[in-house]
Amino acid sequence: MKSFRTYLIFGITLLTFTSCSKETESIPQTGTAYALAIPPGFPEPIIPEDNTLNSNRVELGRKLFYDPILSLDSSISCASCHLQNDGFADNKNFSDGVLGKVTERNSPTLTNIAYHNAFFWDGGNHSLEIQVIGPIENENEMNLSVQVAIERLKQDPEYPELFRKAYQLNEPTIFGLTRAIAAFERTLISGNSNYDKYFYQGQSNSLNANEIAGMNLFFGNNLRCAECHSGFNFTNLNYENNGIYAMYADSGRAAVTLNPNDNGKFKIPTLRNIALTAPYMHDGSFATLENVIDHYAQGGQNHANQNSKISGFSITTQEKSDLIAFLHTLTDYEFINNPNFSVPTP
Ligand code: HEC
Numbered sequence: 001m002k003s004f005r006t007y008l009i010f011g012i013t014l015l016t017f018t019s020c021s022k023e024t025e026s027i028p029q030t031g032t033a034y035a036l037a038i039p040p041g042f043p044e045p046i047i048p049e050d051n052t053l054n055s056n057r058v059e060l061g062r063k064l065f066y067d068p069i070l071s072l073d074s075s076i077s078c079a080s081c082h083l084q085n086d087g088f089a090d091n092k093n094f095s096d097g098v099l100g101k102v103t104e105r106n107s108p109t110l111t112n113i114a115y116h117n118a119f120f121w122d123g124g125n126h127s128l129e130i131q132v133i134g135p136i137e138n139e140n141e142m143n144l145s146v147q148v149a150i151e152r153l154k155q156d157p158e159y160p161e162l163f164r165k166a167y168q169l170n171e172p173t174i175f176g177l178t179r180a181i182a183a184f185e186r187t188l189i190s191g192n193s194n195y196d197k198y199f200y201q202g203q204s205n206s207l208n209a210n211e212i213a214g215m216n217l218f219f220g221n222n223l224r225c226a227e228c229h230s231g232f233n234f235t236n237l238n239y240e241n242n243g244i245y246a247m248y249a250d251s252g253r254a255a256v257t258l259n260p261n262d263n264g265k266f267k268i269p270t271l272r273n274i275a276l277t278a279p280y281m282h283d284g285s286f287a288t289l290e291n292v293i294d295h296y297a298q299g300g301q302n303h304a305n306q307n308s309k310i311s312g313f314s315i316t317t318q319e320k321s322d323l324i325a326f327l328h329t330l331t332d333y334e335f336i337n338n339p340n341f342s343v344p345t346p
């Protein structure tokens with residue numbers, strides 16, 4: 001048996017044959033292949049074999065992502081804390097879950113989440129599929145047992161048919177729920193900001209002189225931002241302590257590794273769409289990009305695990321405003337206005 005996996009890349013349809021493992025054989029592909037548009041300069045994301053993309057899967061995932069049915073009192077959906085207009089983050093320090101609870105960390109952006117190898121600020125989860133269960137069951141977020149969520153979906157007039165079409169399942173299951181939402185999340189690719197137009201698409205007039213000056217500061221040896229926020233997605237995906245505290249209330253990466261050398265280390269966040277995702281850091285402790293730059297310029301609070309690249313620098317008012325202007329060029333308006341990523345019309 002062979003299955004088809006079709007991607008549309010820059011208008012060229014590539015058909016690749018992949019031989020099926022036992023598991024994928026039981027879920028043959030239906031629906032039209034999803035056209036995942038990989039922007040210039042971006043690699044192909046890794047897609048698990050048991051969850052290749054197709055339109056039925058992505059559409060089911062999108063419906064679930066926007067559906068409050070997955071929360072205890074049917075009041076909040078994934079999109080309540082991951083809003084398209086806010087770059088799939090939100091603008092709160094901590095986000096509102098059900099029953100007046102709030103999250104313990106700042107909601108991160110889901111921009112280009114397909115390229116991450118681990119999830120959460122501490123990287124404590126390695127599968128975008130499994131991650132889906134986290135917010136549904138977390139008492140500060142949706143607070144619903146995933147079994148109850150599945151029962152609700154089984155009773156729904158529409159979902160059973162959608163699960164059948166997407167994953168050939170007789171009824172909604174946890175397997176289908178987690179895979180469909182992950183499939184939708186993998187489509188949230190952002191690579192058409194003014195920076196991309198300038199850097200990857202050869203449109204030299206997409207950045208003005210101030211933005212270019214800011215870009216040179218960002219990539220330069222004095223500020224060293226790009227030594228951590230590196231590559232096409234502005235993160236090397238490592239865990240670092242950037243010195244925002246001398247003592248951290250949240251142990252960060254150490255909660256996963258139990259290694260004290262990881263205390264206060266967090267996954268280096270992407271800076272794509274950063275102008276839309278204030279406040280900043282794992283706890284939303286910096287209200288503005290100016291506050292963030294002032295922190296780095298000051299050189300941090302000298303935590304034992306503070307990375308040596310955080311050593312302070314001097315920066316003029318003009319340079320600071322140039323750097324902020326550059327960070328604003330990472331906003332991708334096509335991404336936040338893309339109707340394929342918005343709440344589906346019934
Ligand atoms: C009440 C707010 C809230 C809701 C609802 C919510 N999230 Fe989140 N999300 C967060 C917070 C806060 C984090 C960071 C948690 C951490 O690092 O411990 C997060 C992290 C994530 C991450 C990891 C991002 C990264 O960079 O590692 C993904 C993926 C994600 N959420 C997807 C979802 C999905 C899918 C749903 C719905 C099933 C959902 N979220 C519902 C607040 C929320």
Ligand code: HEC
Pocket residue numbers: 223224225226227228229239240241242244265266267268269270271274277279280281282283289292293296307309310
């Ligand atoms: C040693 C690696 C490192 C360097 C160098 C670095 N950062 Fe960071 N950056 C991080 C880490 C880690 C975080 C998250 C820390 C946390 O949440 O506690 C972060 C967070 C941020 C955030 C907030 C992102 C969000 O989604 O909340 C911004 C903005 C940022 N950095 C910009 C910069 C700029 C501008 C520079 C250069 C002046 C820079 N960074 C240099 C590691 C680094």
